[in-house]
Amino acid sequence: MAITQKAIIDAVPTGLYVGGTWREAGGGERFDVHDPATGTVLTTCADGTPEDGMAALAAAHEAQPSWAAVPPRERAEILRRAFEALTARAEEFAMLMTLEMGKNLTEAKGEVTYGAEFFRWFSEEAVRVHGSYAVAPNGATRLLTMRQPVGPTLMITPWNFPLAMGTRKIGPAIAAGCTMVVKPAAETPLSMLLLASLLEDAGLPPGVLNVVTTTHSGAVCEPLIRDPRLRKLTFTGSTAVGKVLVEQSAEQLLRVSMELGGNAPFLVFEDADVDAAVEGAMLAKMRNIGEACTAANRFFVHADVAEEFSTKLAARMGALTVGKGTKKGVDVGPLITEKARDGVHELVQDALGRGATVLTGGGPVPGRGHFYQPTVLTDVPDDSRLLREEIFGPVAPIATFTDEADAVRRANATEYGLVGYVFTRDNARVLRVAEALEFGMVGINTGIVSNPAAPFGGVKHSGFGREGGAEGIEEYLEVKYVGIAT
Numbered sequence: 204m205a206i207t208q209k210a211i212i213d214a215v216p217t218g219l220y221v222g223g224t225w226r227e228a229g230g231g232e233r234f235d236v237h238d239p240a241t242g243t244v245l246t247t248c249a250d251g252t253p254e255d256g257m258a259a260l261a262a263a264h265e266a267q268p269s270w271a272a273v274p275p276r277e278r279a280e281i282l283r284r285a286f287e288a289l290t291a292r293a294e295e296f297a298m299l300m301t302l303e304m305g306k307n308l309t310e311a312k313g314e315v316t317y318g319a320e321f322f323r324w325f326s327e328e329a330v331r332v333h334g335s336y337a338v339a340p341n342g343a344t345r346l347l348t349m350r351q352p353v354g355p356t357l358m359i360t361p362w363n364f365p366l367a368m369g370t371r372k373i374g375p376a377i378a379a380g381c382t383m384v385v386k387p388a389a390e391t392p393l394s395m396l397l398l399a400s401l402l403e404d405a406g407l408p409p410g411v412l413n414v415v416t417t418t419h420s421g422a423v424c425e426p427l428i429r430d431p432r433l434r435k436l437t438f439t440g441s442t443a444v445g446k447v448l449v450e451q452s453a454e455q456l457l458r459v460s461m462e463l464g465g466n467a468p469f470l471v472f473e474d475a476d477v478d479a480a481v482e483g484a485m486l487a488k489m490r491n492i493g494e495a496c497t498a499a500n501r502f503f504v505h506a507d508v509a510e511e512f513s514t515k516l517a518a519r520m521g522a523l524t525v526g527k528g529t530k531k532g533v534d535v536g537p538l539i540t541e542k543a544r545d546g547v548h549e550l551v552q553d554a555l556g557r558g559a560t561v562l563t564g565g566g567p568v569p570g571r572g573h574f575y576q577p578t579v580l581t582d583v584p585d586d587s588r589l590l591r592e593e594i595f596g597p598v599a600p601i602a603t604f605t606d607e608a609d610a611v612r613r614a615n616a617t618e619y620g621l622v623g624y625v626f627t628r629d630n631a632r633v634l635r636v637a638e639a640l641e642f643g644m645v646g647i648n649t650g651i652v653s654n655p656a657a658p659f660g661g662v663k664h665s666g667f668g669r670e671g672g673a674e675g676i677e678e679y680l681e682v683k684y685v686g687i688a689t
Contacts, residue, residue, distance in 0.1 A: 208529070211299050212393070217248045219255055219416065220399045222262035223409020229254045234418045236393060239305040239537040240527040240572045248392050251417035256384070256427050259413035263355040263382035264432040266410030271352045271380040273408075275330045282326035282377055284405040289319040289370075292401070296366060296394065298529065303391045304365055305536035305573075306491055307528040318367035320655040321374040321671065328676045329378035345687040350680040352380035353458050354434035357427050359420070359448070360395065361439045362388035362539055363494045368439050369395050371659070371670045373402075373412065379679035381435070384413045386424055390539055392416040429454050435679065438462070439496075442619070442664045460668030460678050462496070462660060464593050465621035468614035469499035470636070472607070473507040475626035479648060481515045484599065486650030487624050489523070489577070492536055493597040494543075496665070497622050497644075497653060501590050502601040503610050509603045513562060513581050516599060520577040521563035523597075527572070537573040538596055544573040547596035554580055554587040554600060564598070591617070607632065615641045621661035622652055643669075 217233075218225040232250040237243065289296065297311035306314070334349040356376055360368045365387065376383050387395035399414045417423045427433055428451045436452050437460040438445055445463040452459050469487055471480045487499035504512050528536035538544045548567055555561065564578030575596055583589060583600040590600060604610040614623055622644040625636050637645045643661035646652040653659060658672035668678050 206295060206298075208298060208302060211295055212246050212302065214295075215246065215299065215393045215397045216400055217246055217393075217396060219249045219251055219259070220396070220412070220414040221255070221259045222265075222413065223403070228252055234389060236303055236390075238302055239539050242571060245302055246393070248396070248416045250419070251415040251423055252419070253422050253426050255417070256386075256415050256423040257430070259384045259415050260355065260427050260430060260432055262410040262413050263384050266408065267352075267355055267382045270382055270408060270411050273380065275332065275378075278377055278380065279326040279329040281402075281406050282322045282329065282374060285402055286319050286322035286326065288401050288405055289315065289322065289398075293319075296397065299397060300366060300391075300394050301528040301536070303393045304362060305528050305539060307533050307536050310491060311528070314364060314367050317653065317655070318364075318370040321367070321370040324655040324671070325374035325378040325676065328375070328673070332379065332676065332680065343689065345689055347685040347687060349683050349685065351683055353679050353681050355382050355384070355432060356435040356437060356679065357424065357433055358383055358385045359424060359436075359438040359440065360385065360387050362390040363491055365391035365394035366398060369398055371655075371675075372437050375670075375676045375679050377407070377411070379676050381679045382411050384415060384427060386415050386417065386420060389416065389418045389420070424448075425451055428452055428457065431455055434458060436460070437668070437678070442666075445666060458678070460670070461666030462668070462670060463621075463664060463666040464619055465496040465498070465661065465665055466500045466591070466593055466617040466619040467497060467622045467624065467642075468640075469502045469624040470610050470614060470626065471502070471504040471508060471512055472610075472625075472627040472629070472632065473505040474628045475508065476628065476648075477508050477511050477515065480512060480626040481519060483624065483626060483646075483648065483650035484516055485519055487646070488599050489520075489535070489597060490651070492538060494539065494595050496593075498594070499599070499624055499650070500594055501614075502599055503604050503613055504601055505610075506603045506605050509581075509601065513579065513601050516601075517562035517579040520579050520597070520599065523577045525568055525574050525576065535574075535577055535597055538575055539573065541573050543595065544575050547575050547594060547598060550589050550592060550594055551578060551580070551598055554583050554589045557584045557587050559583045559587065559600065585613070593619070607636070611636060611639045615639075618664040619661070620663035621665035622646065624650060
């Protein structure tokens with residue numbers, strides 16, 4: 204028998220998880236978690252205080268020495284059990300994610316698969332943390348290097364991928380031997396709380412993972428960041444908040460990983476397979492309702508194929524079904540909040556006021572919930588806010604170009620540098636453009652670049668550090684050199 208939505212919500216522990224114990228917040232306060240499709244309250248969660256945050260850090264600090272001493276194979280087996288359990292409970296986690304965040308069930312199941320893969324990947328990386336041995340040039344000393352866990356880590360995760368952005372950080376930390384304090388987004392805390400329960404069942408020792416839910420993010424996190432017991436900070440979220448956190452981290456010279464905003468260009472050249480480009484555009488734009496830092500934000504299409512591409516993309520976007528993500532046949536769920544929906548509409552209105560044309564959509568969906576019509580705009584001028592700011596919604600603004608160099612220049616004309624997409628059948632152009640684009644990731648003839656086996660991250664104002672791939676575990680390891688006289 205299929206588990207009910209109420210049973211899924213009721214199964215989530217909604218307290219704080221500190222030192223292996225579920226408990227209420229110190230002040231006894233709780234906050235509501237809403238369904239963005241209806242505005243109704245799903246449940247309440249403990250509203251952690253700064254004192255609760257410090258208690259979580261104390262638990263992580265206390266557990267660090269014993270956790271670092273656990274053999275890599277044992278840490279790997281915990282991750283493997285967590286991967287298997289998460290895979291087995293995919294339906295439950297997907298439904299929970301849809302209820303609290305809004306994405307449709309198909310996408311939510313995809314996130315569970317993606318998120319679980321980080322546990323499997325880093326279970327394999329845990330036993331491959333290598334050092335080195337060398338003879339000094341003068342022969343008098345042996346040079347030994349070893350990699351050791353950084354130590355207690357604060358992880359601040361976003362609302363748009365409430366499961367995968369957690370596993371992408373927790374997986375390498377467990378593999379490396381680091382303890383953690385996780386502060387999930389107040390909009391979507393339930394997926395992380397259920398994940399903590401799953402990891403507890405998988406055998407993760409008390410104090411290794413601590414979860415503090417709160418609506419007072421700054422007040423709770425800043426004292427931790429300034430505390431000498433913390434040794435690393437990793438954050439996924441907006442560039443504005445990331446800059447504040449980096450400033451705060453300077454006091455203790457923390458190891459810092461920042462995965463921040465994006466303004467991804469999507470380039471379609473005259474020799475591209477237009478149908479493949481449209482398919483890629485649907486993936487790059489509409490994944491997660493457009494609420495993704497990797498979402499295609501600016502479409503630059505060669506004038507020779509612009510009409511065909513725009514017409515076909517508008518037909519695909521206009522045919523999408525908008526509604527509550529738990530319902531069968533729904534393609535596009537609600538945006539996370541009313542403020543988010545209104546912000547998207549403000550950007551669209553700005554472009555229209557500057558001369559852009561609507562091919563499909565163009566406004567909010569009337570009625571309850573934070574829904575916005577899938578929208579395609581053409582003739583979008585360069586001074587439109589849509590081409591300068593992160594949209595975070597189901598809107599595709601299209602501008603044209605005729606020259607490769609100009610297309611690259613316009614693609615790079617942003618402070619962000621997370622990901623860019625290129626569609627062309629010219630192999631020489633592939634190399635030229637990929638090398639010229641100022642982004643940490645480039646997708647060639649594909650609308651999806653995220654892969655647990657690949658390093659995810661950006662440059663410029665999109666942050667620094669990498670998550671996933673062989674590089675991902677390095678963010679949680681320090682290199683120690685030992686010189687041995689002979």
